[in-house]
Amino acid sequence: MVRLPLTPAELERGQRLGALLRRARGDRSMLQVALDAGLSPETLRKIESGRVATPAFPTIAVIADVLGLSLDEVWAQVRLPEGEGDGEGEGEGEGDGEGGGEPADPRRRPRQRLAS
Numbered sequence: 698m699v700r701l702p703l704t705p706a707e708l709e710r711g712q713r714l715g716a717l718l719r720r721a722r723g724d725r726s727m728l729q730v731a732l733d734a735g736l737s738p739e740t741l742r743k744i745e746s747g748r749v750a751t752p753a754f755p756t757i758a759v760i761a762d763v764l765g766l767s768l769d770e771v772w773a774q775v776r777l778p779e780g781e782g783d784g785e786g787e788g789e790g791e792g793d794g795e796g797g798g799e800p801a802d803p804r805r806r807p808r809q810r811l812a813s
Contacts, residue, residue, distance in 0.1 A: 703750055703751065707750055707751055708747070708750050710750065710751075710775050710776070711744075711747045711749070711750020711751060712747040712750070713774060713775045714744065714747075714750075714752075714757070714771070714774075714775045715744055715745040715746055715747045717766075717771065717774045717775060718741075718744065718745050718760060718764065719745050721764040721765070721766055722745075722764060727741055727742060727745070730760070730763055730764065733763045734759045734760050734762075734763045735759060736756065736759070736760070740752075740756070741760070744756070744760070757771060
């Protein structure tokens with residue numbers, strides 16, 4: 698399976714995530730935070746530098762926990778800045794073709810909703 702290139706908005710969001718994690722890490726060493734999170738220092742370095750702009754949710758969750766950040770705080774800092782996208786700044790429905798957020802990428806297939 699070929700991974701589609703990231704959109705400019707996804708790259709910017711990755712930069713904001715990395716900056717947030719660097720600020721939250723403060724004076725703690727990257728090595729210690731990575732080890733506490735059960736990650737390699739290289740993985741944390743790539744996320745903090747924005748080279749990995751869309752890390753897996755469990756990775757973000759464990760780093761946030763080690764740094765004492767709630768996932769709500771993380772999302773509030775990395776989502777689209779207020780005034781961009783749908784005007785609400787929530788980022789709901791981004792790229793899924795349901796309006797709001799970023800325009801849907803025509804190369805991406807819409808998400809299927811599972812019946813509950």
